[in-house]
Amino acid sequence: MDRLFWLVPLVPGASALLLMLFGRRYSRRAAAWQACGAVLVSFVLAAAAFARLAGGQAALEKVLPVWISAGSFEASFSLAFDRLAAVMALVVTGVGSLVHVYSTSYMADDKAPTRYFAFLNLFTFFMLVLVLASDIVLMFVGWEGVGLCSYLLIGFWFDRPAAARAGLKAFVVNRVGDAAFLVGLLVLLTQVGSSSFAAINGAARDGRLSAGLATLAAILLFAGATGKSAQIPLHVWLPDAMEGPTPVSALIHAATMVTAGVYLVCRLNGLFAASPAASAVVAWVGAVTAAAAAALALVQNDIKRVLAYSTISQIGYMFIGCGVGATAAGLFHLTTHAFFKSLLFLAAGSVIHALGGEQDMRRMGGLRRRLPLTFPAFLVGALAISGVPFLSGFFSKDAILTSAFAGGHYVIYGLGLAAAVLTAFYMFRLVYLTFYGPARMEPEAGLHIHESPRAMTVPLIILAVLAAVSGLVGLRVLPGEPADLFGRFLEQVLPRTGRYPAPPTEIALILAATASALLGIGLAFLFYRRSPGLPARLAGRFPGAYRLLVNGYYVDAAYDAVVVRPLVKGAGWTYRNLDLRLIDGALNGSAAGADLAGRGLSAVQSGLVRDYALAFLLGTVIFLGVVLL
Amino acid sequence: MIPPLAFFVLAAVLFVLGVVAFFVKKDLLTQFMAVEVMLNAGNLAFLALTAGPGRANAQAIVLFVIAVAAAEAVVGLSVIVLVFRRRKSIRTDELRDLKG
Amino acid sequence: MTLAVFVVLSAVCVAAVAAMILSRNPADNALFLVVAFAALGGLFGLLDSPFAAVAQVLVYAGAIMVLFLFAVMMFDLRRLEPRSRKRVRLGLASALAALLLAELALAGIRISGLAGPAWRSAEARDMARLGRLLFTDYLYPLEISALLLMAAIAGALALAGRKDAG
Amino acid sequence: MSFLALAPILAVVAGALISLLLEAFLGRKGHELSATAAVVSLLAAGYFIVRSWNLELGYFAARLSLDPLALLLMAVFVVLGAFVILMSLAYASRRDIALGQLCGLLLIALAGLMIMVSSTDWLVVFLGLEVLSVASYALTGLRRSDPASSEAAAKYFLMGSFAGAFFVFGLAILFGTSGSMSLASGLSGGGVPSALPAGPAVGLGLIVAALFFKIAVAPFHMWAPDVYEGAPTPVAAFLTIAPKAAGLVVLLRVLAPVLGRGGTAAAVFGPVVSAAAVLTMFAGNLAALRQSSVKRLLAYSAIAHSGYLLVAVAAGDGPGLVFYLIAYLFMNAGAFAVLTALEGDDGGTATLDGLAGLGRRHPALAACLAVFLLSLAGFPPTAGFLAKFYVFSGAVAKGHVVLVVAAVLASLVSVAYYLKVIMVMYMKDAAADLTIGRDEPALWLVVFLCVFGVVQLGLWPGNLLTLIRQGSSGLF
């Protein structure tokens, strides 16, 4: 069965194809079942292959026929199931399965469930292609494919203008990154002469790829990653992407697609390792994003947007990990984040579901008792992300921060720590606003509040368990000892380049992390439980800072003012002036000139014989003059 | 004796006078008369420029030119008659329906 | 002697044409031309071309110009022409005509041998020879002339014949 | 040397006489008969032309010589004559034209043309030209009820005789200085003269000016639009093709040796011809842009085509010239034939607006006109394209690149107005209804033959090309 690992992407792919082709003939239930079934099958296949790897095999490979080849360019359908891919594939299919199941209920009343499941399956397909591709060009298929699915699913309710616009924004911003990706790809392809990851990493390691070019390529590819993973400066699309259905946010915009950038950096660890400069860029971008996005999450009122900024911030952590050489730690955080963030989203979805679509936290509150399953699940997620000890987030975040500190990246470490405080704070702000306090929803909506059906709660429970315990795989028996389970499993794929701190330092770091989590939670308690008027007062005291945060540092506005508007205006001006006035004007002008000449000739053709004879005489005189002279 | 050049220049003068007359005159008939002057200048040139047996040939040619002139005169006059019948005038400048 | 004749005849010729240009009476125009053509006939004679001279006087001055005179009467052109108002055109035409004259004169000067003594030609005065020439060497042109006259007659008939001729 | 050489011309002249006599004696009843006689005489002439092929007949001390070039052109004239007669059958009765007179005059004009092209003697050429001219004046004025027709005749006559006087004067100088009436005399006397002999050069210059007039070369062309427009339409078809063809052939016979040999003469006459060609193309095409009468538009187009044809002369390209003329015969005669069909009973010629919607109401007619116009514009795969191809490629081969570039630019301008006509026919809806006589089988025959010719010559001119090349191989 493990030999069939290449079917992992194909099963959901086939399902998506069937759903798209015969969409109208499916009943709601059949579509849902097929979609879930496909992802489950794929999960099982992935698990089987994983078992094989766990048994000691290095990687499973499958080369399907050559895909694009011309001259020195060649890309093939080649898939590889190595340990890195295995982790990712399990996350994708695992979380994917749960989200699919959750969706059967969440989307039960939607107009077009078949389309929804088709897109979701299609997304799974592309994501798995991205994960399993051992050829960077093939990976790009998955890379852009998930972007497409993201576009389709953000704009799933396309009759809402905001959703349509958000989808477009997501796609375009992603494309900006992808353009850089493509250039990086070209650098690699022309310099390495092969598109396989092994060759690229190999070339980077043995120095065939010069350091300068490696840096160039790495930074370009990372630019692509910032687009996909919503890092500064290309993070602007993700908050808007919350226009999509909530399960989609959980799967695509939290657990899987947005982490593809991290995965890419992991995949190309050889390349990034060869370029310290590029790695530094990765770490710095990650750190700044982690802190800045966390700050933005503080002031959001939309429950999903809080989570979206949180996602941006958390992915920043992952990049810190990759950038400081603790690639495995980054991937580890990716995994745990997949669990707790999808848990948070799905739980938020459950809340929204219960409130009949309400997403504004200012109109929530006191839901603790009315959603007896959702609340604890959410709480587990919140604790995990806040880094409360012994939950998954604690381990993974700590691994990253520790590595950063150990590598001497103190500023980055500081930013990460600050972000951790903020994370704990905004998460518990969310918890308090939503589940505690008085109910602030419309009375009408308040009547219908009910716990979600089982198809939704069961995935919540499973994810809650995972969010709680999955951190244990990263537990090191002794501080300072590199042999954590997760890292060891990945060692051959992701060789560790960073150093570990000395055990005493590490203990101090752990304490600092724990303290920051508790500090954040405590502050949230202070602000939103003890003295609920405090936030408003604070905002009144620092109006500038508050406005800055509410407006997302004015990044959208800046893009609009600096890029979008000048471009559109300039294009319009050029169109009117260059195309219509100058080029067409020249054309029409020459036509008019010809016409004018014709008019002149007509005027000369006066109808008078005298004039005709005059012309004749003129011609003759000139002619004879030429002859005689 | 008179050099042939004198005859030729005379012919040229007559020719050019014919041309001038063609421009000065305003009715079809007189303009055609001007053309006759030009033709005659041509005849003079024929005779003036040839020597020896050539001038015998030139005389033959002059005969043909005169025949041409006669033929043109016949047709020309009938064209003028035609115009006169339609318009009761043979002013050349009035013939300008066709133009542009 | 010949020089005097030449001077007189050419003066008459040019003067007649000039008068024709200046006169605004169509009938006078025709008469001036008769004079000019007759003088031209004399000049032909000076050039040892008696046949041409006779033909000129008979056919041109005699026949063609009379035809014109009749036409002048017929079209009732005896009233005076109006003065030209289009002086620009006329000036242009005159300038061009002057240029043409200059060019022709220049050509005449450049043609070698013209400036020398006059060519005499006994053959040209031999009418019998001319007759033979017309019916041997020039037979084809002669026949074409016949066709030409036929064309002229046919054309005249077609254009100015009885209205119901067609 | 054989009397047989006269046969084609004699046949035509005999036909002319018979037609005229039948007309004169039978009047209205003689129409059909005289047309028949004319056509028969043309057939006979055609027969004689074919028979004379390759025989190199000559007569009258080589004043008449049926070399292949002459024969080809004679054939062109015979075909054109037949076309014009067929076009006139119904037209003449509609327009109150005596058909017999038309046929007779036309045949006389044809005889003149044949005389022109079959001789290398200036006197004969001149006389032939005069025969043609005299007959043409009359033909132009044949629509006696129409003031335009008589105006055209008067202008044609006046300008024609004016130009004729230049011819005579030039001839005098040429003959006087070279002592010979042969086309080959004068400049082409012997060897390469270092300086241009003034006499022959000026004489030739005057003659060429007169020929330019006949061919309608700018700036000697100004009579042409008026005359073509005023002449009865079938006659206009004749006038736009035949005198031009004859004049060009004469020009070619004179200039090809001069230009081909190089030297001062070529240096003078070459640029003059080229400049005239360019001027003509642009004058014709630019003026045509603004015409609203289709007939006048075609008149200007005819002028422009004179320019293209002059390119062949400038390059001394006999085969190209002849092929172009033949192609032009079909496309232009065809266009005028359609125009004849389109003329309303009120006697007005078709205006551009009047053509609106023609494509729908008379699809066949419109399609044929479109084919002719496209051919005139030089689109493949029509005869017009191939003709331009041959002429222009010949010119480029001789180094006249600038001339050819000007020519293609001019034809770009021409595309605008040819397509405008097509556009109006197909793309505008009719304003007023056009009634078209449907009982004109002869006219349809002409249109059909012309379409056939245009397409055939465009796609598979095979034998004709060989014939032309073979015919002109000895000449140039």
Added chain:
Amino acid sequence: MNGLLPGVPLVTLITFLPLAGALALLFVKPGSDRALRLLALAVSFATLALSLGLFLGFDGASGLPEFVERASWLGRGLDYHVGVDGLSLSLVLLAALLTPIALLSSWRSVDRRVKEFSAFMLLLETGMIGVFVSLNLFLFYVFWEAMLIPMYFLIGIWGGRRRAYATMKFVLFTMSGSLLMLVGIFAIQAANFRATGAYSLTIADLAAAPFAPGLQTWLFLAFGLAFAVKVPLFPLHTWLPDAHVEAPTAASVLLAAVLLKMGAYGFVRLGLPLFPQAAAAFAPALSVLAVIGVVYGGLMALVQKDMKSLVAYSSVSHMGLIMLAVFSLNFEATEGALFQMINHGLSTGALFLCVGILYERTGTRVIADHGGAAARMPIFAGLFLASMLSSAGLPGLNGFAGEILCFFGIFRTSRVMAVLGVSTVILSAVYLLGLYRRVMHGPLKAPGDRRLCDLDRRELAMLVPIVVLMVFLGLFPGTVLRKMDASVSRYLDSLRKQAPVALTSRAPARPPLWSARPAEPER
């Protein structure tokens, strides 16, 4: 060569079958529109079937033209000489494929003068295929120019309100180039005659005998202008939006999908091989124009208010990329360019079909008048989106396979150009999906409009095959690429032989760029 149907003049058959069909149409009784349409469709399908046979029977190992037919026609080198090689094969197939689709697209929208319309469409097909299969310069020109006529009528008779202006602009613009090319042909003929003493306009002969450098420059300019107008290269592009906006859907489809390719094909078939030195000298300048076209077309597409002119400007942009690849003069870029021509033909053809479908339903092409159509037309929405994505080069679809090869090749020649060219990735997403958002998404405009129904079978029959082909070629580009390989390396070899200095100095990186692939690194 012709193993499939020995003795059958397959290429001639493919070329002239549509012409025969057009003539046959003239004899169908007017009024029976359905019969006319079916006959035209049948003829075009027969042509398609034969072209498929040609494609399958094509061997492509030698790189030489196959299925060659040659006959003396007008003498003096003006021969009838046709055949297909790797450069032209797929374009023939493209033309043969899109004609029946275009005919289908006009099934309902063209209801006047169906007979003429169908005949002109078939004539156009003959013209298009003829251009691609001609191996003789004269024949090439004949088809090149003859093809204008049916296009002129198609736009002029069945076009929109400003059709008169648009057709005139189209024809004059195109002809201004092609007439100068004609002069170029004359010069070639003369020069070749002077050099060899024989008349020949066989393209292969002319390519083998290079012209003097000075002459090459002029000839290349003359030919280049003709092709550049057709492509169209910036700044000669302004005829295209006008022509498209006014053209009926079927004509737009063929115009964008096939006619534009003629320009690029002209460069590959004639412009570069005949004048390699001049081409190498001008390649940088033309590359600049091409890359300006890429960006400029994209920006202009952003601000269009009419769907068709938006797609037209997208063509300007995409064709710019193809030209950039052509002028990069290496194997990958050339093959990519040729492949991208097919892809662009399919995607832009499909886009015009989609716009036409919307127009048929709503009667307007103004973007602002549309909105939310996806709700009523889900199937259409999917196919429309697929076409856009193909056009925008989404990996997995055909557009990507071509684009990446182009980028790769361009990058090897000039990194700056490649980076500038990559901007199309962003721009095409913006303008195409922006169009999609405005037209298909958002609240439904005119919700009461009953005409806004989903696709019927006919419309499916025209869009689905294209979309299937997009996916197929996206996954198996080798189907087409392998047929080109030998011809492309032959083409580049000949270029290299004649302009070695120019070519190698432009791409110094590695030994022969055009043939062998470098030694495999670890895999």
